[in-house]
Amino acid sequence: MKKHSRIISVMALIMAITLLFTGCGFGGGDNTTTTQATDNSVVNDVVPDNMQVTDSVIVTPPSSTNAQTTASSSISTTASGSSSSSSSTSESTEATTNGNSEATTEAAAESTTEIKFDNYTVEGLQDLLFNTEDPNTAGKILEFAGFEYDAEQCIYYSQMEPLQRYFGFNYIYDMMAPIAGMYYDTKRIQFDYAGKDWMIQLWKGQYGITAGAEIGLYNKTDKIMQYDCASNDELITMSFDFYNQNEYVFSRGPEKHWWLTGFKVFHAGVPMAIDLDIVLEFPDVQMANAFEQGLKEVAKTSFLDPITYKRTAKTFKIHW
Numbered sequence: 001m002k003k004h005s006r007i008i009s010v011m012a013l014i015m016a017i018t019l020l021f022t023g024c025g026f027g028g029g030d031n032t033t034t035t036q037a038t039d040n041s042v043v044n045d046v047v048p049d050n051m052q053v054t055d056s057v058i059v060t061p062p063s064s065t066n067a068q069t070t071a072s073s074s075i076s077t078t079a080s081g082s083s084s085s086s087s088s089t090s091e092s093t094e095a096t097t098n099g100n101s102e103a104t105t106e107a108a109a110e111s112t113t114e115i116k117f118d119n120y121t122v123e124g125l126q127d128l129l130f131n132t133e134d135p136n137t138a139g140k141i142l143e144f145a146g147f148e149y150d151a152e153q154c155i156y157y158s159q160m161e162p163l164q165r166y167f168g169f170n171y172i173y174d175m176m177a178p179i180a181g182m183y184y185d186t187k188r189i190q191f192d193y194a195g196k197d198w199m200i201q202l203w204k205g206q207y208g209i210t211a212g213a214e215i216g217l218y219n220k221t222d223k224i225m226q227y228d229c230a231s232n233d234e235l236i237t238m239s240f241d242f243y244n245q246n247e248y249v250f251s252r253g254p255e256k257h258w259w260l261t262g263f264k265v266f267h268a269g270v271p272m273a274i275d276l277d278i279v280l281e282f283p284d285v286q287m288a289n290a291f292e293q294g295l296k297e298v299a300k301t302s303f304l305d306p307i308t309y310k311r312t313a314k315t316f317k318i319h320w
């Protein structure tokens with residue numbers, strides 16, 4: 001159990017560091033299979049007269065159930081040392097399958113069950129990492145950083161008052177993301193409203209050992225790159241559904257927020273293969289009009305990973 005606690009603590013520390021740099025602010029084992037091919041032809045080397053050579057070859061073909069198949073081949077070659085030598089070859093091949101039906105069934109079962117880590121299932125590891133009811137788990141670390149765990153969807157997400165809210169947003173954060181193990185695509189939708197420069201930023205991609213997405217709401221009153229996170233009286237209603245390779249994974253919202261996030265634990269996702277169905281509802285038509293102007297500009301330049309939308313009054317349904 002001590003070994004498990006050490007491993008979990010290290011994983012928690014890595015995730016906590018990753019989380020602190022997000023938003024505001026698996027290699028498998030060797031799967032090579034070596035196969036020894038057999039050749040029915042016999043090469044006659046120079047051997048003394050009346051010398052008999054016997055060779056035994058074991059062949060292990062690849063198999064999805066890892067069943068062991070042993071083939072033993074006895075090759076008897078007799079060579080005479082005259083100028084017009086003649087050779088006769090007799091081959092007898094006997095194949096024996098080693099492995100009973102019970103081993104085959106067990107191997108097949110292992111290939112279909114979920115990943116296990118030292119007798120823990122993926123769900124079990126998630127509960128150990130993010131169950132905030134246990135003060136000895138990594139959940140306390142994430143809770144301190146401003147994140148909560150949704151055990152039903154196996155995701156973690158940002159609270160209303162995480163540490164990142166005190167640091168605002170700067171483009172440098174995105175530039176430094178790969179250092180923290182985050183590889184994502186992002187869209188910045190900028191617009192002017194009520195005397196402020198506003199930005200709604202979207203993210204999707206790989207965040208360390210998770211895949212996830214973010215929606216951030218920011219504004220500023222000067223020309224510097226630093227944005228402030230939207231205040232409580234500036235929140236808008238947000239939601240999104242997360243798809244990976246056209247398969248539904250999880251959803252967030254709808255709720256009033258300035259930074260709506262969701263990160264699927266132990267999940268891999270390439271940004272281009274991730275789709276988001278986003279819904280944004282603005283407090284008034286004026287803000288919705290201003291946002292639409294910025295959204296149109298972004299949609300025009302989105303070629304490789306296009307973004308489309310439909311608007312109804314103050315509500316936008318965005319697909320990216």
